[in-house]
Amino acid sequence: MEELIITCAITGAEIDKSQHPQLPVTPGEQAEAVVGVVEAGASVIHIHVRDDEYGPSQELRHFERSFVAIRSAVKAAGLEQPILQISTGGAVGEKMERRIQPLTLKPEMASFNLGTMNFGNDTFVNTRPDMRALAKAFRDNGVVPEFEIYDLGHIDELHSLIKEGAVDAPYHVQFVLGVPGGALPFGPEETTGKRVEFLISQLPQPFSWGIAGVGRFERPCAEIAVRLGGNVRVGLEDNLYLRKGVLAKNNAELVTDIACLAKSLGRSIASVAEARAILFPKK
Ligand code: KMH
Ligand code: ZN
Secondary structure, eight states: OOOOOOEEEESSOOOTTOTTTOOOOHHHHHHHHHOOOOOOOOOOOEEEEEESSSEEEEEEOOOOHHHHHHHHHHHTTTTTOOEEEOOOSSTTOOOOHHHHHHGOOOSSSEEOOOOOEETEEEEEOOOHHHHHHHHHHHEEEEHHEEEEEEEEHHHHHHHHHTTOOOOSSSEEEEEEOOOOTTTOOTTTTOOOOOOHHHHHHTTTTSSEEEEEGGGGHHHHHHHHHHHHTOEEEEEEOOOOOOTEEEOOOOOHHHHHHHHHHHHHTTOOOOHHHHHHHHHOOOO
């Protein structure tokens, strides 16, 4: 099996420090978090940033200051620079014009959401014209998309974009499972990943895939991905707990947990260089 790429979603847009005191929201806190998760085995950092009041932001200057802090802390720690994957999902309610902006910073990777859906009690809006504008911005800026798949129909939307020639292979897919309003990882009385296997069977070739299980689904989804040869995303954006009732100490503890799980199942962890070779084969 290919090496396991661990992505850490360190901050997110929908939570705050009242829910987890270790949520990294300042550039300095994000830099420290990134060093910790890279040391623990993460090679991709899914990143949202915050404004001066710690609210979610898609402003270039807020991404820029976090990037500067992260890169210098990673360098000072003597580590290889991880792949920074910015969010174009932003916070629920943020307009696409603003969500697209940080692509002009030309990060190596960014998330690409594929459909409007219920997101808890909110609506996460990704219209079909939005997606076309987003695809153009990815291409114009030479950014590699990670397609966020919350439901089966999102794979169909990806097929449509491919048919139109709007996005390029290989297709990197993250199944984000367990959002109330999207697909759950398991059907009733089923925990073995049959839904995931079906979703994989629907993907366009060539692809890589991973799972971000939300909340209590994070660890069981990670185990399915490790066993089936996929990649894993963990982090405080998706889940605050190490185990039922036990708050994770920080992002690094969530990554360490998955690295140990992978080791126990005989799967080796991708270094940053290996992750780049897998995700960017043409470079
Ligand atoms: N904050 C969520 C509404 C992404 O980063 O691309 C969307 C999100 C997805 O976090
Ligand atoms: Zn996100």
